[in-house]
Amino acid sequence: MDHVINAIMSYYEIELDELIQEWASEQYKKLSDCPSYASCKAMNNAIYELEKYYYGKRQTLTVKEVIKWRVVK
Structure with missing residues (x-):
């Protein structure tokens, strides 16, 4: 399950960078x-749901x- 979280995290980081730029504007x-x-x-x-399942917490x-x-x- 960890590989699924890491895969989503890659795209999440890209979107977060975009969001940070939008918010900072x-x-x-x-x-x-x-x-x-x-x-x-x-x-x-x-990611939260996968972490809850895999690790038991966020x-x-x-x-x-x-x-x-x-x-x-």
Whole structure:
């Protein structure tokens, strides 16, 4: 199962980079207004479910936690 998580994580990181750029542009009032947010959230939820099954708990930060950690406003 770990290989599935890693495969999704590769695409998730690309989408997160796009989301971070969108959010840093300050064109959007809410994070969920950014065009890349929905795909990031969907991949994060998929990773969460796989982690819950494989590890028994979440190991990946939520989308909002990642943004808070990577973007300083």
